[in-house]
Amino acid sequence: SQTIHQWPATLVQPVGSPLSLECTVEGTSNPNLYWYRQAAGRGLQLLFYSVGIGQISSEVPQNLSASRPQDRQFILSSKKLLLSDSGFYLCAWSVFPRRTYEQYFGPGTRLTVT
């Protein structure tokens, strides 16, 4: 069965510090991968998606970037965090051969920028 991991689970970082959040998927190959952010009490906003290694599409211009160095690894980064980067970050995957693009989510990372 497929499993998606995210770490760390929680993170407190000062303004101006760098960020690296990691997401890995097990039990499937060539997944589509997604990064979402959820502000407190709000819905999810799609930040980035990737259909393959090195292929990144950005949905929202901002202080963040994403990379996909391996088939089942998706990384969210920032060189200098802003207060507005605080939120709950969720990684998701889907597999096209299912022809449904049904998404499955990881447990998320709670980021607080102080």
Added chain:
Amino acid sequence: GIQVEQSPPDLILQEGANSTLRCNFSDSVNNLQWFHQNPWGQLINLFYIPSGTKQNGRLSATTVATERYSLLYISSSQTTDSGVYFCAVGLYNFNKFYFGSGTKLNVKP
């Protein structure tokens, strides 16, 4: 992008009551999912339902794609049903998904 509206935004129920959550979307879609976000933030897949009707225990969902809405029914609610319910829609040829702002459900014992 596609606009997704969920109603009601907040719902308080007594345990054992039934409820209907609604999701309206602004354009044709071929992907629609319902999720339950538990108090720890985990998003749990409830239904993949771009059209038609599905049932899973006390939960069922119906999507009328031609009229651009979906309904989630919760029967005999339990306190464990509390949390936020999200509807997400998308077009798989564009790899994009759009979430509604959710319905926050509180089931009281």
